[in-house]
Amino acid sequence: MSKTQPDLLPGTLDMLILKTLTRAPLHGYGIAQSIKRLSDEVLTVEEGSLYPALQRLLLQGWVKAEWKMTDTRRRARYYTLTATGRKQLGLELSQFEQMIEAIGRVLRDAEA
């Protein structure tokens, strides 16, 4: 939680979680680890935001949750992406790309 780590852009956490789940069902700790690893430890998902976000996604019906056994024989709640969740991810990705592109254009223009 050092100050040097950048905060997530608002609204991107849901997208990151959904994206992480496209490959395989994961538990909360796994999701946090996966995001951390894939971002080369730049992005840290705080537990304080992760679990409320997961509940929100559950409520929207974008993910499903079920209790399963882990490799280490521990009970854990695994989250799976649903069909509507996949659609939502597509929507958010395209919006996000549009925005990044727009920001990029502005920045390039400013540099030139």
Added chain:
Amino acid sequence: MANLSRLVRRLALLFHRERFRGELDEEMAFHREQTERELIGDGMSADRARSEAMRRFGNPASLRERTHEAVGFRLETVLQDLRFALRLLRRSPGFTALAILILALGMGTCVAIFGFVDAALLRPLPYPDAGRLVDVNENATLWPRSPLSYPDYLDWKRINHSLSALDLYNGTGYLLTTPSGTEPVPGVRVTDGFFRTLGVRPLLGRDFLPGEDRAGSGRVVMLSYGTWVKRFGSRSDIVGRVVTLSGDAYTIVGVLPRDFQFAPQGQAEFWAPLNTLTHCEQRRSCHSLWGFGRLREGVTVQAALADLESIAKQLERQYPESNRDQGASVAPFSEIVLGNVRPVLVTLLCGAALLLVIACVNVASLLLVRSESRRREVAVRGALGARPARLVRQFLTEGLLLAALGSGAGCLVAVWMMSLLTKVVPEDMASGMPFLASVGMNSHTGLFAAGVALLAAALMTVTPVLRLSFRQIRAGLSEDGRTAAGRIWNRMGANLVVVELAVAVVLLVGAGLLAQSFYRLLHVPVGFDPSHLATVDLEAPASIQMQDAKLSTLDREIVRHISALPGVQSAGIASMPPVVCNCNTDWIRIAGKPFHGEHNEVNHRNVTAGYLATLRAPLLRGRMFTEADDGHSPNVVIINQALVRKYFGNENPIGQKIGDDDLSPNSMREVVGVVGDVREGALDADIWPTLYVPIQQSQDSDFTLVVRSSGDEAALLPTLVSALHRIDPGLGVYNEYTMSQRIELTPTALLHRFSTWLVVGFAAIALVLGMVGLYGVIAYSVSSRTREIGIRMAVGAQRSAIYRMVLSQAARLTGLGAGIGIVCSAASSLLIRDLLFGVKALDAPTLAGVAILLGAAAMAASFYPAHRAASLNPMNALREE
């Protein structure tokens, strides 16, 4: 669809809360374990890994709550807050009960009084389009509003063009023969359009027909609803039946609706058309009929007054003797119904509002003390992860809960008070206040109550929240939380208590002034000895009314029989008892004095020989009447001192002659005596010149018997009634009262009594609340200065010095409150000066008395904390904290 499934999921969550929480806990525990395992993998020791994992994970309670908030219902957290608030209130029942009681009292009083104000001032008259009803009467030198004479009425009605209707009413009494004997009943004679002008339709039968008030039309009568029920058993075939009133047969043509009321003649049972005029009523100079009318569309009261004034001027030119100085008086009809009640109600509403202010301030300061003692709780909860918004919401919920409970109780108090106050009004008086029937919980009072409740809620939520400046939370935890916070509280709490004391002073001064007025009113010199006097109103049997010889015999018989009763010292009869009104007047002229046709208005009373002696009115000159002063002897008169002062100055009036305007020979009377000023009018009215005439020379059909008893006059009343029935069963006997009762039951005395008792009650409550507030401030200040006091004593301060220190703080606050209060009460006393009698609005003794009372009460309230401070053991005090 999506919304629906979301709702279903939320509902599922709501019902499986426990499972949700369990699963979340398990999930988070799993997360922490995994982190811990990872850290151990990186080479950290097990213990350090565990605490590092905990640290990274953060506050589980807060996380749980935020997760829950993300998905749960808002309502659920509200319920949680509510449960917590209830638990807190239950834990301190003393505080809760006190706060609710104070709020309920303040709010209940305010709403109850508003109920009366609303009924009286906002909806005064129960008639359609009542705003256009106006009181239309004449205006004479001594009377701003004097009744009309019948010939004037006819001219006004014919000539005016500002009124769509003009009608008359005249209260009268009828003798009704009932199975249990003769009973006098109140009635009213009205012109034929009376009910149409008011906009009232009969419940049964018909209204009076146009023309039914002309001489020679038949005797018909309408019944009040109560009379129909009480005397005629609500028979549906009542219309067309005949009832005998004072010996005449009247045909019942209609029954008035149940909610019909006519305040100026509130208790009337029978309503008859004004179609038989007395001799007096046929004269233009006989003013005995009250008028009221309905303004034409778009005509103002002022325009109507101007119109009628010009007619009056025209009549004055036409009939200079009778109509000299007779102008017009027009006022909204509601003025007549409410005139003397309005200032009382406004005063009471102001008093109740002040009481509400005190109550709210008191509860607010209670809350302050509480929020003070909860600083640490808040700090701890904040440190454990409660976010400020959530804490504020908790306090809001508590404030709202308290306000809701207080307001609920307040509404109950209001309903109870309204019914109590309505019942306390005596029936005679209530019948003159038609609005009393509509006092109660209705949409108006409900809205007002809701407004007051909202205000109270706002105050009770804002106070503690303002107090908890959340930036100071950490300070509250680290510091001992006393010094800075204590200072702020002392200042705020002290300000609040000064407000309370100032308001209490305003109410106390008002109460003091009203109480003095009331006392002075009841002890105003009446000019006779009212103790041991029993009185009964009488009406001569219908068979002998207007027959002077028979009436004479009746008077003598009554006085002779009653005087012979055991326990009776003397008895007398008068056409009207004292302390009623300056009315039944004559226009007089004194022989040999300059006269220019002005109307010299004086009270006229017909009395028996022993009447003035029975009253113990002092004889100042000449002689009292004797049995010899009768219809066969020369006409004589006794006058009061006021008449002497006004018309004779220093001259000796004995032997002078007084007559009517024309000094017509048979009106001339010789003055034989002068008596002291017996108060004929109301307690707060001026003494008018009055003349007393032997009843044998000027007969009345209704009169009052006054009896001086040697023992208990109240016990004598039943004996009198049965003796009177024995003398003549046809005699109407009513209004048996002692003279003191009559004086206390006069409208003036009753109004003063009500306003005095209520305001004194308000002031007493205000004083108690103010003292509770002062005690709170002083006690808190002492407890927060325990250590300081200990140090002072350790370095040699005497106990007396500690007393002085604490008491002087109380004295400073009290002085400040009293000072502000006295300045404010100067303004408020001016507002109530209409209600004052015999005492000035700025009355130094009252102000001094209030200041002394407040000072004494304040010293009493702060003595206990001072005593506790002074008896501290310095060693214990220093060790504390």
